[in-house]
Each structure stands twice: as C-alpha cells, then as structure tokens.
Amino acid sequence: MGRECCSLVVLCLGAVASLSAMALVSIGVSTDHWTRTVVDRARVKTQGEENNTEYMFFTRNTGLFRICFPEKDRPLEGSPGLFLSIVDDWCYSREFYLNDISKGVFSPPGLSSHANTQLQLHRSSPILLFGYLFSMALVGLLGLCGCWQQSANKLITTAAFQLLAALVGASAMATWHAALFFEMEKVHDEGFPLSWPDWLQESTTVEISWSYIVTWVGVCLTLLASLATSAAAICLRSRRRTWEDDALRMKLKVSRMFAQHAYFPDDIRSSHSPSIHDRDYPDYPTIPANFPTHNKMLSARGPGSELFLTERNKEYKKVLNQLEDSRF
Incomplete structure (x- = not known):
C-alpha cells in the first residue's frame, strides 16, 4: 500500500x-x-x-x-x-x-x-x-x-x-x-x-x-x-x-497442491490401478475444509457425485489456467 x-x-x-x-x-x-x-x-x-x-x-x-x-x-x-x-x-x-x-x-x-x-x-x-x-x-x-x-x-x-x-x-x-x-x-x-x-x-x-x-x-x-x-x-x-513475486508464490502453492494429488477426481474412475476402496487417502491440509477427501468422495457415490466431481475438476483447471496465463 x-x-x-x-x-x-x-x-x-x-x-x-x-x-x-x-x-x-x-x-x-x-x-x-x-x-x-x-x-x-x-x-x-x-x-x-x-x-x-x-x-x-x-x-x-x-x-x-x-x-x-x-x-x-x-x-x-x-x-x-x-x-x-x-x-x-x-x-x-x-x-x-x-x-x-x-x-x-x-x-x-x-x-x-x-x-x-x-x-x-x-x-x-x-x-x-x-x-x-x-x-x-x-x-x-x-x-x-x-x-x-x-x-x-x-x-x-x-x-x-x-x-x-x-x-x-x-x-x-x-x-x-x-x-x-x-x-x-x-x-x-x-x-x-x-x-x-x-x-x-x-x-x-x-x-x-x-x-x-x-x-x-x-x-x-x-x-x-x-x-x-x-x-x-x-x-x-x-x-x-x-506482484510478480506474489503471483509466483501463488502458482507454486497451486502446483504443490496438485502434486500431492496424482490425478484429478474425474480421472480416478478411468484408472486401472487397484481398487481405490482399498487405499487410504489422508486428508491433506491443503484441501479446503468444505472439499471432501478422496475416501469421502468415493464413499458418497450417488446419482449426483459424478456431476459434482466434474464441476470441481473444471473449477480447479480454470483457476490453474488463469494463473498460468496471467501477465505482469
């Protein structure tokens, strides 16, 4: 200021x-x-x-x-x-x-x-x-x-x-x-x-x-x-x-958040890895409190869960693209 x-x-x-x-x-x-x-x-x-x-x-x-x-x-x-x-x-x-x-x-x-x-x-x-x-x-x-x-x-x-x-x-x-x-x-x-x-x-x-x-x-x-x-x-x-330093720190923070998750939620169902119900996904502190973890998300599979995951995925990708394309 x-x-x-x-x-x-x-x-x-x-x-x-x-x-x-x-x-x-x-x-x-x-x-x-x-x-x-x-x-x-x-x-x-x-x-x-x-x-x-x-x-x-x-x-x-x-x-x-x-x-x-x-x-x-x-x-x-x-x-x-x-x-x-x-x-x-x-x-x-x-x-x-x-x-x-x-x-x-x-x-x-x-x-x-x-x-x-x-x-x-x-x-x-x-x-x-x-x-x-x-x-x-x-x-x-x-x-x-x-x-x-x-x-x-x-x-x-x-x-x-x-x-x-x-x-x-x-x-x-x-x-x-x-x-x-x-x-x-x-x-x-x-x-x-x-x-x-x-x-x-x-x-x-x-x-x-x-x-x-x-x-x-x-x-x-x-x-x-x-x-x-x-x-x-x-x-x-x-x-x-x-401003550039703040933007760089924000990009690193977002990149670290996605690095802790090997895939987006939408990609979980298409994976050929062993059953995801057998894995224990810890609740990472970088995930917002109102965003459910993997186990909770997958255990709450219902008619609207896939739509919910897709919307969250699109939102994350939109934010990441805006940060990467920002010009200072």
Missing part, C-alpha cells in the same frame, strides 16, 4: 509540475516584460529632445516580439509602426526581417557581423521556446498513456522527453541572454545602445523583468517534473516486481 501511494503521489506531483511549467512558459512568451528600460525623461528634456519620437527616448518594456510603452510619455499616436496591443499598451514590433527570410535571405545586407549574430540569436529564442511547448504537449499525451496503462517504461520515456524539453528551454534562455549581451555590449550599428549619445546611455537603465523570471521558473519546473516522473516509474516498477 505504501508503494502504491508513493507512485501515485509522486506522479501527481510530476503532472502538476509539468502543467504549471507549460503555463508559466506560455505566459512568459506571450508577455512583454522580459526587460524594463527606464529613461530619465528629465535629462531628455534638459538635452532638448522632449519632442523626439524615437523609441529610445522613452521608458519601455521589451518582450520577445514587441517593445511597449506603459507610461504616458510615449511616441505620438500615428507614428509609423506604432499599434495598440490587446492589453492597451502602445507597442512597436521587434524586427525579425521576415520578408528577407521568405526570400531565402537569412542575413540581411548592411548588418555588421556582431549585428548579424545578435539577429540570429534573437530569432533562435522564440523558436526554441515554441519547440519546448510543442515537446511538452507531446510529452503530456505520452505520460497520459503511461498512466492509463500503468507502464513504467512509458513513464521513463516521458521523464526522458521532459528532461530534453527542459534542456531546450534552457537553451532558449541562453540564446536570449547572448542576444541581450551582443545588443548591449557588442553591436555599434545604428539603433543599438552603443550608437546612442553618451548622455542617453548614462540616462538609461536596463533591468530584468518578471516575464523572464516566470519563464525560468517554468523551465526549472520541467526539470522537477522529469525527476518526479522518474521516481514514480521506479515506484511502479518495484510494485510490479512485488
């Missing part, structure tokens, strides 16, 4: 962790709070740039796909590329150069080597995260089949795929970090922080926001789910081994 509770509880914990991980990563991917860039607007006004509508002069939140402006100071409505998101924030879409990709050009012309590296890393992060979500969806179906069939092998496979998904998610986070590093420290192309005026760089602060933290928590929960699923599979396999 303890092992059954162990496998069930641990498996439930793994399932909850897996579903929570998918939910958290989905929230992180769909929100725009990976970094928060705070700009000192007083310094901007001091420099006479308060009417400049470029995005780098405003406090903003940056996600995987959008740059949004949560405060009242933002680019003017109607600026090229500015749109209202579903959460009522005015945003710009981040540039992925999708038109160039559709033409088979993965490295747009005019970018430096560092800018091109930053672009490829920036593209890789959402692709890997979507791959993570797709893998976790397949893993969930596989794990559900493993639970229904109580298959330790399927649960081990599920744990392995969860571990692989966790590695994919961690790789996505690593590429995001690398893209941020190149953006802030390596790329001098126009529009990147190193090309801004010195006073603007000094007035700008970039910090990690909650979408990034939520995504990392989801990836860590995936690793925890993998460990929990592996532990549940080990508990289930141990319980299966106990």
Whole structure:
C-alpha cells in the first residue's frame, strides 16, 4: 500500500509540475516584460529632445516580439509602426526581417557581423521556446498513456522527453541572454545602445523583468517534473516486481497442491490401478475444509457425485489456467 501511494503521489506531483511549467512558459512568451528600460525623461528634456519620437527616448518594456510603452510619455499616436496591443499598451514590433527570410535571405545586407549574430540569436529564442511547448504537449499525451496503462517504461520515456524539453528551454534562455549581451555590449550599428549619445546611455537603465523570471521558473519546473516522473516509474516498477513475486508464490502453492494429488477426481474412475476402496487417502491440509477427501468422495457415490466431481475438476483447471496465463 505504501508503494502504491508513493507512485501515485509522486506522479501527481510530476503532472502538476509539468502543467504549471507549460503555463508559466506560455505566459512568459506571450508577455512583454522580459526587460524594463527606464529613461530619465528629465535629462531628455534638459538635452532638448522632449519632442523626439524615437523609441529610445522613452521608458519601455521589451518582450520577445514587441517593445511597449506603459507610461504616458510615449511616441505620438500615428507614428509609423506604432499599434495598440490587446492589453492597451502602445507597442512597436521587434524586427525579425521576415520578408528577407521568405526570400531565402537569412542575413540581411548592411548588418555588421556582431549585428548579424545578435539577429540570429534573437530569432533562435522564440523558436526554441515554441519547440519546448510543442515537446511538452507531446510529452503530456505520452505520460497520459503511461498512466492509463500503468507502464513504467512509458513513464521513463516521458521523464526522458521532459528532461530534453527542459534542456531546450534552457537553451532558449541562453540564446536570449547572448542576444541581450551582443545588443548591449557588442553591436555599434545604428539603433543599438552603443550608437546612442553618451548622455542617453548614462540616462538609461536596463533591468530584468518578471516575464523572464516566470519563464525560468517554468523551465526549472520541467526539470522537477522529469525527476518526479522518474521516481514514480521506479515506484511502479518495484510494485510490479512485488506482484510478480506474489503471483509466483501463488502458482507454486497451486502446483504443490496438485502434486500431492496424482490425478484429478474425474480421472480416478478411468484408472486401472487397484481398487481405490482399498487405499487410504489422508486428508491433506491443503484441501479446503468444505472439499471432501478422496475416501469421502468415493464413499458418497450417488446419482449426483459424478456431476459434482466434474464441476470441481473444471473449477480447479480454470483457476490453474488463469494463473498460468496471467501477465505482469
């Protein structure tokens, strides 16, 4: 009973962790709070740039796909590329150069080597995260089949795929970090922080926001789910081994019971051995108390005795066949 509770509880914990991980990563991917860039607007006004509508002069939140402006100071409505998101924030879409990709050009012309590296890393992060979500969806179906069939092998496979998904998610986070590093420290192309005026760089602060933290928590929960699923599979396999041992002991007990009786009751009348009335058949303790011994059975020969013996014989054979054909 303890092992059954162990496998069930641990498996439930793994399932909850897996579903929570998918939910958290989905929230992180769909929100725009990976970094928060705070700009000192007083310094901007001091420099006479308060009417400049470029995005780098405003406090903003940056996600995987959008740059949004949560405060009242933002680019003017109607600026090229500015749109209202579903959460009522005015945003710009981040540039992925999708038109160039559709033409088979993965490295747009005019970018430096560092800018091109930053672009490829920036593209890789959402692709890997979507791959993570797709893998976790397949893993969930596989794990559900493993639970229904109580298959330790399927649960081990599920744990392995969860571990692989966790590695994919961690790789996505690593590429995001690398893209941020190149953006802030390596790329001098126009529009990147190193090309801004010195006073603007000094007035700008970039910090990690909650979408990034939520995504990392989801990836860590995936690793925890993998460990929990592996532990549940080990508990289930141990319980299966106990079932096999119990079944083997039952088969041996039944075999020993029939070994003490050289023949079934129906075969007694067809035997050519000496008269069975001359033999003394002891009452073996393995025979149930309500089952008559050989002498009593044969001494009570009457119109219904043969039918009684036949039914008992069939019952014994049925039980034995079920035990021998059982699969664990």
